[in-house]
Amino acid sequence: xxxSRPSVLxxxxxxxxxxxxxxxFLTHLSEGRVEVRSAGSVPADAVxxxxxxxxxxxxxxxxxxxxxxxTTQAVEASDVVITMGCGDTCPVFPGKTYLxxxxxxxxxxxxxxxxxxxxxxxxxxxxxxxxxGDRARP
Numbered sequence: 001x002x003x004s005r006p007s008v009l010x011x012x013x014x015x016x017x018x019x020x021x022x023x024x025f026l027t028h029l030s031e032g033r034v035e036v037r038s039a040g041s042v043p044a045d046a047v048x049x050x051x052x053x054x055x056x057x058x059x060x061x062x063x064x065x066x067x068x069x070x071t072t073q074a075v076e077a078s079d080v081v082i083t084m085g086c087g088d089t090c091p092v093f094p095g096k097t098y099l100x101x102x103x104x105x106x107x108x109x110x111x112x113x114x115x116x117x118x119x120x121x122x123x124x125x126x127x128x129x130x131x132x133g134d135r136a137r138p
Contacts, residue, residue: 006132007035009078015040015067017048017106018084021118024055024062025125031138034129037074043067051106054114058122080128 008026010019015038023038030036047065055062072091075081080097085105092098101124106114129136 004135005033005035006080006136007037007078008080008082008128008132009074010036010038010082010084011040011070012084012105013041014044014107015070016044016046017051017114018101018103018117018121020047020062020065020067021051021055021121022082022084022101022125024060024065025122026128028060029125029129030136033138034132034136035078037078039068039070039074041070043069048106048114050109050111050114051118053111054118057111057115058118080132082128 010022010026012019019038019040023036026034027036044067047062047067052063052065075091075096076093078096080099082099082101084101084103101121103120104117106117
């Protein structure tokens with residue numbers, strides 16, 4: 001039986017902040033109805049601790065997150081690819097939906113600076129769920 005869930009890939013450079021927060025929100029808000037991936041063109045060694053703290057404040061645990069390298073296979077396996085500052089490093093395949101979310105990079109910032117980025121990501125993930133429709137809603 002094939003998986004009929006929509007699949008989304010979030011991509012940023014380091015896969016340590018924005019894409020991790022977006023993936024955590026989508027996983028949390030869709031309650032498993034969306035297959036979620038995240039990756040980076042040049043992954044960091046660890047997820048941004050300020051991003052982890054900011055997400056914990058709103059009840060989303062991403063402390064076990066690990067930055068991953070962007071692969072062609074991850075793009076091919078996704079229906080929607082959302083880039084966040086990775087530029088032209090993301091491979092493009094026909095039949096995929098590509099969105100670019102222009103968001104501030106939380107790298108090197110404290111939790112106070114990460115909160116507005118987190119809140120904007122949450123708003124965009126809610127909009128994405130509306131776009132994905134009934135298959136993505138709990």
